[in-house]
């Protein structure tokens with residue numbers, strides 16, 4: 370038996386969560402570069418460039434790549450010859466407690482605080498646990514005297530798009546997946562990796578297969594070069610090519626790369642069934658693998674920076690149209706056209722789910738609103754807390770469609786345009802057309818870059834909502850693409866527009 374200390378496990382998991390928050394895996398960066406270099410569509414190419422610049426900036430600043438810093442997913446392969454102990458010789462806590470302690474430490478690290486996303490009582494008050502615990506912990510007992518660990522921070526936009534279906538053995542997995550992919554929309558912030566689980570003794574195993582498959586290096590180029598040798602590899606190659614042929618593209622803007630790789634894992638299943646699960650990993654792909662062998666906690670030295678060589682450390686958008694938000698009028702907005710790149714300058718208001726709900730309730734009661742939306746632009750965002758000299762922490766867009774039920778009401782108050790990520794629903798597109806407004810797409814997963822465009826910030830209403838309060842940001846050259854213009858033309862043309870979110 371080999372003795373491993375739970376303190377070393379906790380310290381390693383905490384350090385891993387900090388590491389992945391700001392540093393993409395090098396193979397992911399290399400795949401993003403290839404996608405950018407091949408991209409033929411300007412809007413998608415611009416989004417890929419932003420993701421790359423954001424990746425470099427986040428790594429250098431050691432600040433999160435995305436404002437959704439994810440839920441901690443920890444997979445432990447625990448050798449049966451390992452004896453867990455504490456350094457003090459006291460009672461050994463349960464592994465869930467060990468990991469939760471690590472998650473709490475990582476997410477409240479004062480040098481790089483991460484956004485706490487977990488709510489304790491989903492059917493009750495939905496109280497935020499404030500330190501992002503509990504994490505998801507999966508333990509497998511394996512042969513050996515070491516612990517193999519995968520630590521991932523999984524954003525909500527990917528997991529919310531998970532799919533599961535029990536096909537019959539004669540059904541086509543490819544057909545089912547190609548049918549599902551467009552329905553994911555762009556809320557999972559492509560490009561990323563799709564994990565596919567096939568088989569398994571029950572739905573939980575199929576889903577786990579799909580998710581764990583995501584936590585392996587991107588190697589589709591070498592698979593394409595050598596050729597598929599197994600049914601799993603054949604499925605990977607076919608799906609990689611056919612999903613990208615759908616032309617959904619980076620951020621759903623229409624383009625050549627939607628997936629950087631497709632991973633497939635399979636397991637034995639019931640003879641009468643063909644269960645399949647699909648889970649995306651987004652532009653904020655964050656995971657690391659390490660092993661503990663009793664020699665102390667894992668160390669995460671700075672990765673070789675070669676992956677980021679030649680990526681600029683700030684964004685340049687030579688074809689961007691500068692927009693002065695201080696003098697913006699309805700006529701200006703009505704002149705914007707789908708696909709144009711704008712650089713916003715001036716004051717942006719922010720609001721997301723909770724603020725919209727409260728504004729709506731105030732309108733219903735006939736109460737005066739704390740903000741005047743007339744001739745303003747509203748950014749759907751919930752930033753990370755600032756540290757040191759930051760004006761605001763990473764502040765990327767959230768999924769706009771969640772606010773679609775309120776859009777007509779807000780535009781009726783004189784709101785000119787909104788900024789967020791992914792496609793809108795049909796009623797929202799109709800509202801934009803009716804009010805001659807616009808919807809502007811910011812790049813999901815480029816949150817640190819976005820925060821560097823914000824030069825001043827103040828809370829203007831609902832301070833008690835924390836990161837969901839209404840802020841006024843002063844922005845400088847904040848890059849957005851016209852996603853829906855005043856004619857109702859949408860850039861998300863390869864994604865079916867739904868009637869409701």
Ligand code: SF4
Nearest residue numbers: 435524526558651814
């Ligand atoms: S990149 Fe998009 S889906 Fe991923 S964590 Fe960030 S906002 Fe969520």
